[in-house]
Amino acid sequence: MSHAVAALIPDDGPPTILAGCLVRAMHKFIIMGAQGCGKGTQAKLLKQDFDLVHISVGDIFRWHIQSHTKLAARIKRLIAAGHMVDDDVVADIVQQRLAEHDWNYGFILDGFPRTRTQAEFFLESYDIDAVIFIDVADEIVFERVLARRMCGQCGLDFNLIHHRPAEPDKCDVCGGTLVARDDDNPDAIRARLSDYRNKTEPILELFRRKELVIQTDGSQSAAVIQADIRRQLKLPVDTAAEPKQVEG
Numbered sequence: 001m002s003h004a005v006a007a008l009i010p011d012d013g014p015p016t017i018l019a020g021c022l023v024r025a026m027h028k029f030i031i032m033g034a035q036g037c038g039k040g041t042q043a044k045l046l047k048q049d050f051d052l053v054h055i056s057v058g059d060i061f062r063w064h065i066q067s068h069t070k071l072a073a074r075i076k077r078l079i080a081a082g083h084m085v086d087d088d089v090v091a092d093i094v095q096q097r098l099a100e101h102d103w104n105y106g107f108i109l110d111g112f113p114r115t116r117t118q119a120e121f122f123l124e125s126y127d128i129d130a131v132i133f134i135d136v137a138d139e140i141v142f143e144r145v146l147a148r149r150m151c152g153q154c155g156l157d158f159n160l161i162h163h164r165p166a167e168p169d170k171c172d173v174c175g176g177t178l179v180a181r182d183d184d185n186p187d188a189i190r191a192r193l194s195d196y197r198n199k200t201e202p203i204l205e206l207f208r209r210k211e212l213v214i215q216t217d218g219s220q221s222a223a224v225i226q227a228d229i230r231r232q233l234k235l236p237v238d239t240a241a242e243p244k245q246v247e248g
């Protein structure tokens with residue numbers, strides 16, 4: 001970023017909105033919702049169009065596991081039992097990631113903060129523009145998460161509801177066998193949901209008091225959810241994610 005542009009985009013100040021100016025606004029979002037609410041998909045759609053860095057704690061964990069880091073064994077054990085990874089580990093991982101400062105136009109944070117202390121600290125350190133909350137009922141969580149499959153060979157994600165393979169249990173791309181993730185079993189889902197409802201959801205109240213939360217109904221299609229989020233955030237809606245409007 002040039003110095004002139006950098007001067008217009010304060011690191012910690014409010015988003016710079018200059019009408020008619022080419023300078024792109026900075027967006028800092030947190031996305032929240034239970035497993036299976038579709039926040040990964042929504043974050044990716046926002047990331048694409050607004051040049052955000054998608055910081056997903058789950059993806060960072062998976063990277064550690066695939067790379068067999070020191071942290072991996074601990075993470076693996078907790079996740080398989082359906083538990084959350086220790087708060088201090090998560091906080092460290094997120095701080096390290098944000099400190100890389102590769103987010104010129106902002107970020108969308110997924111999977112953090114998870115406790116009140118983290119949330120308070122985070123709000124002091126980063127000026128968050130909005131918290132996007134995707135609301136889903138427990139029945140939908142079970143239905144969606146139990147339908148998730150992954151190719152054991154190439155790692156591609158499938159979903160027996162929305163993204164069915166052409167041949168049952170076989171990867172469309174490499175022909176590998178589709179498997180469920182270890183942590184996508186009913187007991188682990190139940191444990192994660194209870195952790196989420198008891199520890200994470202109360203943080204929403206804190207964000208609500210600061211008038212940061214926009215809420216959307218996660219039972220809708222991905223395109224409808226994305227359009228709703230953008231409307232509420234007053235972001236341009238006119239992209240591929242928006243269902244085409246029929247005139248007349």
Ligand SMILES: [Zn+2]
Nearest residue numbers: 151154171174
């Ligand atoms: Zn495959």
